Amino acid sequence: MKIRLGTMFGDIIRSLFRRPATQLYPYERRPTPERLRGNLVWDPSKCTGCQLCIKDCPSDAIELIVLDKVAKKFVLRYHQDRCTYCAQCVVNCRFKCLNMDDQTWELASVNKEPFTVYYGKDEDVAFLLEKMARDNAGESGCPE
Amino acid sequence: MNNLTVHPLIGLLLFPGGLFLLASGLLYEWIDRKLVARFQNRVGPRFIQPLADLVKLLAKEEISPEGVNKPLFFILPVVALAAALTAALYVPMAGFVPAGSFRGDLIITLYLLSVLTLCLGLAGANTISRFAIIGATRTLTQLFSYEAPFLLALLGPAIAAASWQITDVDFYAQQHLWMAVTQPIGFLVALVGLMGKLELPPFDSPEAETEIVAGAMTEYSGRGYALFRLGKNIELVIGLTLVATFYLGGLANPVQFLIKTLGLLVVLAALQSLFARLRIDQTVGLWWRVGALLALAQLLVLFLLR
Amino acid sequence: MEAQRKFIVPIGPQHPALKEPGHFQFSVEGEIVTGATVRLGYVHRGIEKGAEARNWTQNLYLFERICGICSHVHATALALGAERLAGVEAPPRAQAIRTLMSELERIHSHMLWLGVAAHEGGFETLFMYSWRDREIVMDLLESLSGNRVNYSVNLIGGVKFDVTEKHHDEILKGIEILEERTKHYLKVVTTDRTFLARTRGVGLMTLQQAELFGAVGPTARASGVARDVRIDAPYEAYPQFPVRLVTDDGGDLLARFKVRTRELFESYRLIREILNHMPPGELTTRVPRRIPAGETISRVEAPRGELFYFIKSNGSEKPERIKVRTPSLCNWASVTQVAIGHKLADMPMILSGIDPCFSCNDRMVTINRGSSSQVWTWEELRRYGIEYYRQR
Ligand code: SF4
Numbered sequence: 001m002k003i004r005l006g007t008m009f010g011d012i013i014r015s016l017f018r019r020p021a022t023q024l025y026p027y028e029r030r031p032t033p034e035r036l037r038g039n040l041v042w043d044p045s046k047c048t049g050c051q052l053c054i055k056d057c058p059s060d061a062i063e064l065i066v067l068d069k070v071a072k073k074f075v076l077r078y079h080q081d082r083c084t085y086c087a088q089c090v091v092n093c094r095f096k097c098l099n100m101d102d103q104t105w106e107l108a109s110v111n112k113e114p115f116t117v118y119y120g121k122d123e124d125v126a127f128l129l130e131k132m133a134r135d136n137a138g139e140s141g142c143p144e
Numbered sequence: 145m146n147n148l149t150v151h152p153l154i155g156l157l158l159f160p161g162g163l164f165l166l167a168s169g170l171l172y173e174w175i176d177r178k179l180v181a182r183f184q185n186r187v188g189p190r191f192i193q194p195l196a197d198l199v200k201l202l203a204k205e206e207i208s209p210e211g212v213n214k215p216l217f218f219i220l221p222v223v224a225l226a227a228a229l230t231a232a233l234y235v236p237m238a239g240f241v242p243a244g245s246f247r248g249d250l251i252i253t254l255y256l257l258s259v260l261t262l263c264l265g266l267a268g269a270n271t272i273s274r275f276a277i278i279g280a281t282r283t284l285t286q287l288f289s290y291e292a293p294f295l296l297a298l299l300g301p302a303i304a305a306a307s308w309q310i311t312d313v314d315f316y317a318q319q320h321l322w323m324a325v326t327q328p329i330g331f332l333v334a335l336v337g338l339m340g341k342l343e344l345p346p347f348d349s350p351e352a353e354t355e356i357v358a359g360a361m362t363e364y365s366g367r368g369y370a371l372f373r374l375g376k377n378i379e380l381v382i383g384l385t386l387v388a389t390f391y392l393g394g395l396a397n398p399v400q401f402l403i404k405t406l407g408l409l410v411v412l413a414a415l416q417s418l419f420a421r422l423r424i425d426q427t428v429g430l431w432w433r434v435g436a437l438l439a440l441a442q443l444l445v446l447f448l449l450r
Numbered sequence: 451m452e453a454q455r456k457f458i459v460p461i462g463p464q465h466p467a468l469k470e471p472g473h474f475q476f477s478v479e480g481e482i483v484t485g486a487t488v489r490l491g492y493v494h495r496g497i498e499k500g501a502e503a504r505n506w507t508q509n510l511y512l513f514e515r516i517c518g519i520c521s522h523v524h525a526t527a528l529a530l531g532a533e534r535l536a537g538v539e540a541p542p543r544a545q546a547i548r549t550l551m552s553e554l555e556r557i558h559s560h561m562l563w564l565g566v567a568a569h570e571g572g573f574e575t576l577f578m579y580s581w582r583d584r585e586i587v588m589d590l591l592e593s594l595s596g597n598r599v600n601y602s603v604n605l606i607g608g609v610k611f612d613v614t615e616k617h618h619d620e621i622l623k624g625i626e627i628l629e630e631r632t633k634h635y636l637k638v639v640t641t642d643r644t645f646l647a648r649t650r651g652v653g654l655m656t657l658q659q660a661e662l663f664g665a666v667g668p669t670a671r672a673s674g675v676a677r678d679v680r681i682d683a684p685y686e687a688y689p690q691f692p693v694r695l696v697t698d699d700g701g702d703l704l705a706r707f708k709v710r711t712r713e714l715f716e717s718y719r720l721i722r723e724i725l726n727h728m729p730p731g732e733l734t735t736r737v738p739r740r741i742p743a744g745e746t747i748s749r750v751e752a753p754r755g756e757l758f759y760f761i762k763s764n765g766s767e768k769p770e771r772i773k774v775r776t777p778s779l780c781n782w783a784s785v786t787q788v789a790i791g792h793k794l795a796d797m798p799m800i801l802s803g804i805d806p807c808f809s810c811n812d813r814m815v816t817i818n819r820g821s822s823s824q825v826w827t828w829e830e831l832r833r834y835g836i837e838y839y840r841q842r
């Protein structure tokens with residue numbers, strides 16, 4: 001092949017008259033693909049408490065807290081900061097309780113608190129949080 | 145067709161020296177970065193970026209590493225910047241008559257421009273950092289390779305104008321056909337020589353970041369680094385002005401200055417983004433085997449035609 | 451002059467040329483390199499040990515994180531091994547999807563490498579363009595799996611998702627643009643004068659040297675070694691979609707550029723073929739949580755060369771031992787040898803010529819002396835190998 005100088009000349013001239021490929025991210029968000037593995041969400045109504053999702057999570061990012069096994073009162077504690085977004089739990093759940101949201105994916109924060117998310121029926125979550133607050137009373141802000 | 149004049153004191157502090165030069169140095173750096181970015185299909189920085197970089201660097205702590213000669217370490221950036229600023233007094237910045245002008249100021253200007261590179265080389269050799277030492281060696285090697293062709297290339301127009309005074313060459317250029325047309329080889333050598341002088345890609349092996357971090361400037365931080373960078377920016381402006389004056393039909397007024405230097409900058413930016421970095425031995429080979437010969441041939445033709 | 455101390459240029463563990471920590475010492479005379487040593491181990495993460503505390507499924511994700519670039523092949527190698535131990539095979543469609551992802555990954559890896567290598571050579575424009583175009587394949591990966599890196603495709607016994615009609619068209623469209631661009635880049639790297647000055651004749655490794663140093667992958671193929679696991683021991687869907695071997699006799703950096711870019715075309719062709727002949731059927735089979743006891747090896751062709759897994763199960767939910775040999779580890783020796791006699795300025799390019807990955811090399815070895823270890827001669831090892839493959 002012939003050896004030439006400045007083989008990318010055409011490219012750079014074309015680029016000069018083209019929009020830059022850079023996306024100005026915070027100002028300009030691309031639509032996310034349908035399958036995007038974003039924040040994990042849990043639907044308590046169908047859960048049987050089988051714990052299969054917990055078993056295979058590679059990073060211990062989910063915990064199922066059993067309030068009442070017979071009445072199927074569960075709360076799912078989800079640690080966004082540990083999650084690797086692998087969707088193994090979604091595959092494992094036979095009752096399709098778990099799902100990865102394709103819209104919520106900007107999950108950065110400057111402190112750790114917002115990363116612990118409680119899912120469940122409102123009254124169950126409220127009950128659990130109250131109980132935890134009661135248990136922790138007296139101790140000085142010990143991290144779980 | 146005559147250039148405008150300014151009061152000497154203003155010339156020293158505000159224009160064309162001092163403030164104006166600093167501002168235009170930053171502006172040209174931005175234009176250069178922006179153009180390269182656009183050539184690479186990127187967005188590039190906003191116009192405030194070079195100034196922001198400068199302010200940030202000035203605000204940072206300046207660390208003087210172990211094993212350096214302290215006074216030298218601190219004085220070198222200052223000397224480099226001062227030399228670049230002084231050089232501006234003799235060139236028709238923005239199309240005005242140079243603040244100072246005498247016979248033979250072309251040679252002085254060229255030497256003042258080289259002081260920056262020499263300072264860089266010294267600064268690198270002053271530290272015990274191995275990257276800096278290699279960088280310094282390369283900087284000086286490169287200096288010796290492009291300096292002669294660059295000088296010869298600028299000599300062409302000077303000989304045509306029969307004067308070593310920049311203003312004379314300027315007037316001569318304004319009255320004649322562009323010398324880029326009559327002496328195309330010299331123009332090319334001068335332009336590429338300018339790139340070598342400014343250590344722009346593909347001649348950036350003295351500061352090739354993937355090999356020797358930042359070359360001679362590796363140990364510099366904060367103020368010293370800021371001053372060196374500023375010096376380089378100013379050299380860019382002066383270099384462009386010189387080449388435009390000599391080869392693009394002189395600079396009679398600010399509008400011409402802007403159009404011609406910016407035009408040159410576009411070419412420079414395109415050249416920067418077109419090539420892979422040359423190794424230092426390739427750079428030297430290129431300059432001595434091709435650059436110097438071409439420049440000499442140009443001069444020869446010039447002498448024969450006179 | 452003999453008393454003169456060697457002038458050693460250290461590169462790393464932190465250096466702009468290295469995107470990962472590694473330490474190199476180049477002794478130089480002027481600009482000429484006279485000796486080179488490598489020291490690795492700055493990113494040891496204890497993955498092999500960690501594997502013993504996790505169950506098989508969790509390990510898929512752990513091993514996927516050995517390398518951020520070729521993550522999928524690691525999980526594939528583990529899944530293949532585990533499936534073999536369990537005596538099952540993933541359904542054909544799942545295998546085709548795995549293969550498809552492997553090839554997409556190869557594209558993204560090679561494009562990334564092209565950019566990095568160009569950057570090391572100071573060709574920023576090529577760097578920016580190749581990375582811009584790499585976004586196409588990253589988007590494809592994202593739209594298929596939901597993640598841009600660490601796509602987590604595999605399950606033990608299958609894959610997580612299907613390739614729909616929409617993806618089919620999307621991929622074909624993306625591949626078309628990429629093919630066009632790759633053609634252009636191949637032209638750039640083979641004809642650009644300044645770039646050729648940095649690659650032609652640099653880092654020359656002959657066929658004999660490549661064999662001697664045990665080089666693998668595109669690095670070896672650029673020296674004329676005809677070795678590719680996808681061809682020598684086809685796995686997954688490769689028997690149905692055979693790969694054509696890409697080699698070059700140059701042995702220098704230019705040859706490595708050529709081999710990798712031409713492998714891209716091969717990947718495009720394979721992807722088209724797989725998409726057009728996608729076998730129908732299930733995506734998963736049932737695999738017991740407890741993998742039967744036994745040991746196996748599993749070999750796959752990662753973008754950087756042969757990836758080797760030794761897997762041992764004791765019949766529980768967790769593996770007993772997993773040993774990984776990554777391709778970069780095999781290629782390091784070539785760097786330290788080839789470097790000698792070159793200019794310092796060539797070092798970053800020679801380094802990046804093998805497409806190094808640092809974190810996947812780092813592991814700890816404890817040698818138990820005086821235990822009941824055996825030493826095998828080459829002949830014995832070879833006999834064992836032949837025997838092993840006959841039994842399979
Ligand atoms: S996505 Fe993966 S890491 Fe996250 S909770 Fe589910 S199984 Fe765990």
Ligand code: SF4
Nearest residue numbers: 047048050051053093
């Ligand atoms: S696998 Fe599904 S049903 Fe079982 S505990 Fe998890 S969410 Fe509930």
